[in-house]
Amino acid sequence: MDTLRLKGLKFRGKHGVFENEKVEGNDFEVDITIHTSLIASAYSDKLEDTIDYSKLHDCAKEVMLGPSKNLIEHLAYSIGDKISQSFPSLNNFEITVRKMHPPIEHSCDYSEVTLTWPGV
Numbered sequence: 001m002d003t004l005r006l007k008g009l010k011f012r013g014k015h016g017v018f019e020n021e022k023v024e025g026n027d028f029e030v031d032i033t034i035h036t037s038l039i040a041s042a043y044s045d046k047l048e049d050t051i052d053y054s055k056l057h058d059c060a061k062e063v064m065l066g067p068s069k070n071l072i073e074h075l076a077y078s079i080g081d082k083i084s085q086s087f088p089s090l091n092n093f094e095i096t097v098r099k100m101h102p103p104i105e106h107s108c109d110y111s112e113v114t115l116t117w118p119g120v
Helices: 019-023 039-044 051-063 070-088
Strands: 002-013 026-036 091-100 111-118
Touching: 002 051, 019 051, 026 051, 039 051, 051 070, 070 091
Parallel strands: none
Antiparallel strands: 002 026, 026 091, 091 111
16 A cells, blocks of 8 residues: 655634634644555656645645634545545545644644545
């Protein structure tokens, strides 16, 4: 099994439980990890033989810049659902969503959740 990763996709989104998060927004990062065979594209050097990661990015972007969600768990699920719809042959991947500087009492770099398909 081979792995394709997009790490640290950065978005400014208006997601969170608190009203000020929905108005002011926060910084988020998304990682997408795909486990699949990449041997065809390794041999051919052709985009049509692999996963176009710009389309993976578009799935994340649509969710992250879309309507406000309360939880990063739901953001991760929504991104994974978009990927499943856009790439029906993919069935083994992970989505990680990081909320930078979450609104908690003490300093924290980020909160993070990872959902795994087909486990969802």
